[in-house]
């Protein structure tokens with residue numbers, strides 16, 4: 310693998326025509342002697358879906374936990390629509406919806422009862438009709454107990470709860486984990502349909518998910534920002550950054566000029582060889 314010699318630009322210029330929803334200002338979270346998040350600064354815009362992408366331990370969940378107020382930063386702060394998370398947590402939470410990595414559902418409540426329960430807590434003055442306005446494809450399952458729902462339907466219900474009550478900031482921690490490919494696509498559709506007027510932040514391990522869903526992608530590594538921009542910008546900037554040469558002794562020889570995140574099957578005499 311041959312790396313480019315010149316340093317690559319890693320940040321696409323910020324959009325100027327969008328409302329700033331969430332802004333991370335140099336946040337750091339230290340556990341013992343290790344920084345799980347290290348001086349991370351990043352902006353999220355209204356009407357955009359921004360993905361936090363990174364390998365296990367990159368700091369995605371820690372960032373999301375700080376964002377949702379689960380625990381404080383060691384240093385730095387976050388502004389949500391201009392409100393400081395250190396001092397205005399209560400106001401911020403009223404406009405925030407969260408879907409955590411693991412479903413937090415009650416097995417003996419139906420999908421409808423979940424929406425009503427969370428709705429009455431979050432927006433007690435809203436009518437039932439207002440609570441049901443989000444397009445989440447749950448209507449035909451409204452009388453089913455959460456405990457009897459498939460994994461995909463449980464995730465959809467968790468996402469519906471996050472969207473409920475007109476949440477302006479929606480945080481989705483690995484929304485499609487453990488979901489089959491078909492349900493994944495319908496979850497992507499639900500998220501895309503509901504992005505208008507909201508700042509949506511999601512974390513994922515999946516390159517395809519980030520590419521399909523995101524207006525902007527932020528790659529995290531060791532708790533810091535590696536690069537950030539639209540999928541198109543990142544592909545244009547980094548997509549031709551590497552040449553991979555594979556040599557199979559005496560039998561065949563191939564050169565690949567591959568896109569950054571495309572895993573291509575390697576046409577080789579050995580049919581089991583894949584890149």
Ligand SMILES: Nc1ncnc2c1ncn2[C@@H]1O[C@H](COP(=O)(O)OP(=O)(O)OP(=O)(O)O)[C@@H](O)[C@H]1O
Pocket residue numbers: 340344345346363364365366367368369370371372514
């Ligand atoms: N409560 C904790 N105590 C100590 N270390 C922690 C704690 N939570 C996270 N870490 C460490 O911080 C780093 C970042 O973890 P984090 O869970 O934020 O990463 P992640 O990108 O969300 O990973 P994954 O994709 O596996 O969920 C890891 O090295 C992890 O071991």
